[in-house]
């Protein structure tokens with residue numbers, strides 16, 4: 001590991017060709033970020049240089065130029081920003097590998113997407129769908145065997161899974177969204193989850209893997225909150241402290257209406273042919289999606305081989321540990337290419 005950055009600065013070892021960050025220093029970085037301190041506060045430990053603002057991007061490109069082709073340096077994006085796409089494209093051009101937990105670079109315009117995946121052997125993005133679950137790897141393996149995938153259906157949001165099952169158990173919608181945030185399931189702005197856009201991004205990543213040249217605005221998306229609570233009208237803090245509770249009653253009504261029919265609410269992702277949609281559905285309690293609890297995700301893949309009995313991947317679909325494990329496994333997988 002030669003460098004680490006957040007939204008404000010980049011810490012880099014003083015000689016990237018010969019040095020890496022020591023484990024003890026990486027632990028200090030984790031401690032500093034968990035306690036809200038800046039990366040700059042670690043400069044006194046004396047192992048690194050710091051770069052800020054536009055210098056940050058120039059330095060990353062400089063390192064990518066030196067280490068990309070010679071070592072297969074991996075540029076890892078664990079932000080939730082759409083601003084990283086330009087640097088990632090440049091890094092690909094310089095021969096770097098790319099690892100993403102961030103869905104936004106893969107769900108921007110189709111040309112940028114095609115550039116990012118142009119060296120498919122050197123990109124991994126397992127954590128973008130289902131966190132640590134092997135969803136992308138499974139889809140890739142089925143496709144690589146020549147088995148055409150006809151249909152994917154699933155529940156792909158840890159946050160929305162948690163919200164649905166906790167509201168079913170009688171808790172208030174606003175309270176469980178706050179809980180999902182403190183458990184590390186939500187996006188930095190939970191409206192990315194509640195608007196359905198986070199699931200739409202996962203659906204787009206899967207649809208593009210299946211070869212569909214579609215964009216985010218081709219996906220039908222249901223939002224769980226009204227437009228007037230959106231990011232153009234209020235900050236994340238105001239949404240969480242006051243906006244969110246105005247949805248409580250309406251959501252409770254929806255849950256009750258489903259329950260009277262013996263059903264539960266689930267946020268479902270469906271990709272079939274050219275159709276790609278994500279939204280709230282009333283499903284039987286004893287269906288595979290209806291039985292899901294907490295932040296678990298489930299994905300059913302239907303192909304020529306997995307026709308009557310789909311390939312099913314299920315398990316924890318959000319959380320810092322499982323996501324970090326997925327990212328680490330991707331990095332190690334890439335490292336094997338350069339041994």
Ligand SMILES: NC(=O)C1=CN([C@@H]2O[C@H](COP(=O)(O)OP(=O)(O)OC[C@H]3O[C@@H](n4cnc5c(N)ncnc54)[C@H](OP(=O)(O)O)[C@@H]3O)[C@@H](O)[C@H]2O)C=CC1
Nearest residue numbers: 006007008078079080081101102127131184188318319323
């Ligand atoms: N949590 C989960 O369960 C899962 C998360 N993911 C994905 O992981 C990503 C991160 O989520 P999460 O850890 O919850 O988010 P956090 O907000 O906790 O962390 C995001 C980090 O990215 C940094 N950052 C933001 N913008 C930039 C930028 N332009 N350049 C460099 N660094 C930047 C932030 O810096 P600063 O500290 O300065 O704000 C922060 O350290 C998201 O894309 C999410 O979709 C994927 C699967 C599951």
Ligand SMILES: N[C@@H](CC=O)C(=O)O
Nearest residue numbers: 157158159185186187
């Ligand atoms: N916010 C996401 C995290 C993983 O992508 C979710 O809730 O599923």
